[in-house]
Amino acid sequence: MRTYLAHVELPNPILTASGCAGTGRELAPFADVTRLGALTTRTITMAARAGRPTPRMAETPSGLLNAVGLQGPGVDVFLARELPWLAERGARTVVSIGGGSVAEFSALARKLTDAPGVTALEVNLSCPNVEDRGRVFGRDPSAAGEVVSAVRTAARYDLPVIAKLTPDVADVVAIAKACVDGGAEALSMINNPVGMAIDVDRMRPALAAGTGGLSGPAIRPLAVKCVWQVHAALPGTPVIGMGGVTSGRDALELVLAGACAVAVGTVLFHDPYAGHRVLRELEELLQERGFDRLADAVGLAHRPSHRTDREESSL
Template identity: 80%
Template sequence: MTADLRTYLAHVELPNPVLTASGCGGTGRELAQFSDVHRLGAFVTRSITMAPRAGRPTPRMAETPSGLLNAVGLQGPGVEAFLERELPWLAERGARTVVSIGGGTVTEYTALARRLAGVAGITAVEVNLSCPNVEDRGRVFARDGAAAAEVVASVRAATPYEVPVIAKLSPDVADIVAVARACVDGGADALAMINNPVGMSIDVDTMRPALAAGTGGLSGPAVRPLAVRCVWQVHAALPGVPIVGMGGVTTGRDALELVLAGACAVAVGTALFHDPYACPRVLRELEELLQERGFDRLADAVGLAHRPAGAQPRSRSDLEESSL
C-alpha cells in the first residue's frame, strides 16, 4: 500500500511534496539527464530578473563544515530570455514550474509579475525577498515586514488569482513570525523558508575572505535546525498557511522533520550539487518513512509535532501487534 503524497500550495494541487530549491536545479535541463522533471512536485527556477545580470565576481562559493557558502548573485539572462528559452522547455516536459522572481525595487517586482501574468506553464510565483532594496540603502526586503508586505502585495495584485504567490523568507530577522504574518496580510498564498542565512569564511592561508563578496548565503545540513525552528514557529502562529520547508534537506528523514514541524512541501537544494538524483531519492525515502509510521496520507503528518503526544498515531507495526 502506498501513501497519498498529494499536497497543496493554496488551491493548486501537487502530486508530491518534493520541489527543487531556487537556483539549485539550473534550467531543468541539467536535472533532466538524471530524472524526469515531470515527476517533481514542482521545479523552482533560479530567481528571474527583468534584465540580464552577470552575478557577482569570483570566487563565489566556498565549502564549510556541513555546508556551503555562496555569493552568486542573481545571475541570469533576464525575463525575456527565460520566457523564450527556459519556460517552454519545462512546459513541454509537463513540469509544474514555480517561477522565482527577484528585484531591487517594488516597481521591478511589479513589472516582473505583470510580464509573467497570463503566461502558460506557470504553476506559482515565488517572491525572493532576500534582495537589497536600492531605494532603502540596500536594506534587504525580507528583514522588514512592511517592505516585504509591500512587495508581496504588488506581486499579488499583478498576478492572476489562479497562480499562487509564495513569499520566500529569510531567517536573518528578529521575529520571523511577524514578517510571515505581514506577508500573508499582504496577500501571500504560501510561504517558503528558509532562504540562506548570511555567513562568512576566511581563508587562513591567504588571510582573505573566501568569497570575493566577503559574505554569502549559508546552505546545507548546517542550517537545517534553523529551518526547522522557523517552520515550527510560523506554523504555530499561522497553521492554515501552506509552508514550503527548505534548508539542509538531504534525506527523507530531513524532509519528514520539516513536515512534522509544519511544512506541507519541502525543497531540495544544495544536495543536488553532489547528488543529482536527490529529489526522487528523498521522495522515496519520505514515502517509506510515512508508511513505516502508519501514515496513509502526507497531510496527516503535516504539523504533527505540534499536537499533544497522545494524538500522535502509532506506527503500523504497533497497530498490527495490538490486534493479535
C-alpha cells in the same frame, strides 16, 4: 502523497530549491523533472545579470557558502527559451522572482502571469531594496508586505504567490504575517542565512564578496525552528520547508514541524538524483508510521499528546 499550494494540487511534496537546479535543463540528464512536485527556477530578474566576481562559492563543514549574485539572462530570455522548454515537458514550474524595487517585482509579475507553464510565483524577499539604502526587503514587515501586495495585484488572480522568507530577522513570524496580509497564499522558508569564511592560507575572505548565503545540512535546525514557529502562528498557511534536506528523514522532520511541501537544494550539486530519492524515502517513512496521507503528518509534532501506533502497542 499529493499536496496543495493554495488551490494548486501537486502530485507529491518534493520541489527543487531556487538556484539549485537551474531552470531544469541541468537536472534533466539525470532525473525526470516532471516526476517532482514542482521545479523552482533560479531567481529571475528583469535585466540580465552577470553575477558577483569569483570566487563566489566556498565549502564549509556541513554547508556551502555562495555569493552568485542572481546571475541570469533576464526575464525576456527566460520567457523565450527556458520556460517553454519546461512547459513542453509538462513540468510544474514555480518561478522565483527578484527585484531591487517594488515596481520591478510588480513588472516581473505582469510579464510572467499569463505565461504558459507557470504554476506559481515565488517572491525572493532577500533582494536588497535599491530605493531604501540597500536594506533587504525581507527584514522589514512593512517592506515585505508591500512587495507581496504588489506582486499579488499584478499577477493573475488564480496564480499562487509564495513569499520566500529569510531567517536573518528578529521575528520571522511578524514577517510571515505581513506577507500573508499582503496576499501571499503560501510561504517558502528558509532562504540562506548570511555567513562568512576566511581562507587561512591566503588570509583573505573565501568569497570575493566577503559574505554569502549559507546552505546545506548546517542550517536544517534553523529551518525546522522557523517552520515550527510560523506553522504555530499561521496553521492554515501552506509552508514549503527547505534548508539542508538530504534525506527522507530530513524531509519528514520539516513536515512534522508544519511544512506541506519540502524543497531539496544544495544536495543536488553532488547528487542530482536526490529529489527522487528523498521522495521515495519520505513515502516509505510515512508508510512505516501508518500514515495513509501526507496531509495527516503535516504539523503533527505540534500535538503534545500524540503517540504513534507503535508506541501505543508497546504500552
